[in-house]
Amino acid sequence: MPLPTIEWEGNLEGRVRLIDQTRLPTELKYIYCEDLKSIWHAIKTLMVRGAPAIGIAAVTGVLLGIKDIHVDDAEVFFKELKNVTNYLATSRPTAVNLFWGLSRMERVAQENQGKPVHEIKELLLQEAIDVQNEDKSICRKIGENGVKYIKDGDGVLTHCNAGGLATADYGTALAVMFKANEQGKKFKVYADETRPLLQGARLTTWELMHAGIDVTLICDNMAAHVMKLGKIQCVIVGADRIAANGDAANKIGTYGVSILAKEHGIPFYVAAPVSTFDLTITSGDEIPIEERSSEEVTCGFGKRTAPEGIKVFNPAFDVTPAKNITAIITEKGVIESPSTENVQKILGQ
Ligand code: MRU
Numbered sequence: 504m505p506l507p508t509i510e511w512e513g514n515l516e517g518r519v520r521l522i523d524q525t526r527l528p529t530e531l532k533y534i535y536c537e538d539l540k541s542i543w544h545a546i547k548t549l550m551v552r553g554a555p556a557i558g559i560a561a562v563t564g565v566l567l568g569i570k571d572i573h574v575d576d577a578e579v580f581f582k583e584l585k586n587v588t589n590y591l592a593t594s595r596p597t598a599v600n601l602f603w604g605l606s607r608m609e610r611v612a613q614e615n616q617g618k619p620v621h622e623i624k625e626l627l628l629q630e631a632i633d634v635q636n637e638d639k640s641i642c643r644k645i646g647e648n649g650v651k652y653i654k655d656g657d658g659v660l661t662h663c664n665a666g667g668l669a670t671a672d673y674g675t676a677l678a679v680m681f682k683a684n685e686q687g688k689k690f691k692v693y694a695d696e697t698r699p700l701l702q703g704a705r706l707t708t709w710e711l712m713h714a715g716i717d718v719t720l721i722c723d724n725m726a727a728h729v730m731k732l733g734k735i736q737c738v739i740v741g742a743d744r745i746a747a748n749g750d751a752a753n754k755i756g757t758y759g760v761s762i763l764a765k766e767h768g769i770p771f772y773v774a775a776p777v778s779t780f781d782l783t784i785t786s787g788d789e790i791p792i793e794e795r796s797s798e799e800v801t802c803g804f805g806k807r808t809a810p811e812g813i814k815v816f817n818p819a820f821d822v823t824p825a826k827n828i829t830a831i832i833t834e835k836g837v838i839e840s841p842s843t844e845n846v847q848k849i850l851g852q
Contacts, residue, residue: 505672505681506531508556510635511563515628516570519563523550524668528709539568539587546594546601549700553669554743554779555638558600562631564591565608569624580620584612596791597752597820599744599781604634638671641776641834646678649739649774649832653683657690657736660726660764663697663754664706665741665774675774676739677710679832684716692718693729697754699799699817723756730767738764742775742831749825749841750787751775755818761827770829777833777850785843787822795819 509521512535519536525548526532534550536542542564545551551560568587574580588605595601611630615623653659659680666677673681680692692711697703704720711718721729729735738760742751751757751773764771784790797815801808809815831838836849 505667507672508668508670509551509559509563510671511566511628511631515566515624517566519545519560519567521545521551521560522668524552524706525550527668528705536564536567538571539564539590542567543591543594546591552702553664553666554598554600554741555642555670555675555776556668557595557598558604558778559635559638559671561591561601561604562608562634565605566628566631569627572620575620577616577620577623580623581612581616584609595793597743597793598779600776600778603778607634635671638776639673641778642670642673642675642678643682644834645675645774645776645832646673646682648834648837649679649772650682650686652737652739652770652772652830652832653679653688653690654736655688655690658693658734659690660693660695660729660735660738660760661707662695662703662723662738662740662757662760664702664710666707666710668706668710669741674710675741675776675832676772677707679739679772679774680711680716681714684714690717691734692716693726693735694718694720695723695726695756695760696720697756698723699803701803702754726760727763730763730769735764735767735769738769738771739774739832740772742773742779743820744790745773745775745780745831745846746784746787746790747780747782747846748786748843749828749831749838749846750790750822751825751828751831752787752790752792752820752822755821758821758823758827761823765827771823771827772830772832773823773828774832777835780846780850782846782850787824790820790822792821793819
């Protein structure tokens with residue numbers, strides 16, 4: 504059974520339990536967030552990370568925020584709720600699942616405006632639990648929809664971590680691999696280590712090894728060579744935000760991998776839930792790209808590897824254009840040759 508990455512424990516006075524992903528792979532430790540600030544901090548520092556898991560952190564974060572709103576006056580409650588969602592929205596900018604989760608909670612509150620505050624709070628609790636349960640079935644559906652793309656004997660390259668740790672428990676890109684493994688297919692995975700925070704090296708390899716899947720770690724700059732050697736038959740990655748035309752933001756380096764795949768004639772798949780689509784933006788040019796601290800590059804994991812004072816550019820994501828994507832695997836079906844029209848065919852307007 505996969506481990507739950509993040510979940511709400513208890514009733515409205517409860518707390519969030521999550522795997523502290525900054526400690527993996529050496530230490531598997533659950534931590535508890537009891538208040539709004541601690542979940543914001545957990546998102547910001549990547550204790551919880553990966554777009555769908557961030558979505559769950561958002562909805563459970565709202566529950567932590569409303570724990571401290573002790574009012575019966577609906578108007579005051581709605582004002583305080585807005586402060587909570589505004590605050591959580593400042594944690595990370597790129598994964599749209601954060602904003603999707605916050606909007607879902609706001610919508611439930613709005614739709615039940617006339618009810619007593621304590622009832623609205625109960626409905627918000629139910630909504631957050633629904634989001635976390637839905638994610639489990641959505642990921643399994645993504646696995647089922649994508650499994651045909653992995654054939655016996657294949658080598659599959661992935662970048663960053665789009666596994667159970669990036670979702671409630673089963674992953675998106677890795678869901679396809681878990682499903683292929685469950686079906687008894689024999690294949691090898693090559694995991695890019697994913698500089699600078701090493702989600703591939705620390706998390707993807709850990710998850711795949713635990714599932715008994717044959718996985719080999721490579722440095723990011725080895726992908727071209729490994730492809731040239733004929734070891735890769737497909738690339739499968741996750742996404743943090745997908746525009747209406749199919750352009751997909753994912754961990755920095757994904758765009759480069761897509762160009763390499765194209766050059767070598769290797770199909771490039773993105774696996775993501777519908778909640779990762781941002782249909783309000785027409786193309787990937789509008790996706791906000793998070794920039795993180797220079798220390799992640801110069802002093803990763805406590806060891807200085809560049810001179811003090813060096814200028815650093817550290818964007819955490821890049822955008823793969825739809826033209827480089829063979830198909831996007833969602834829970835609703837597969838979007839072949841992504842384009843505005845083809846996205847609409849599967850997702851509707
Ligand atoms: O900075 P991170 O670790 O949150 O970045 C995560 C990714 O880029 C994942 O590939 C993406 O969120 C897909 S998760 C199913």
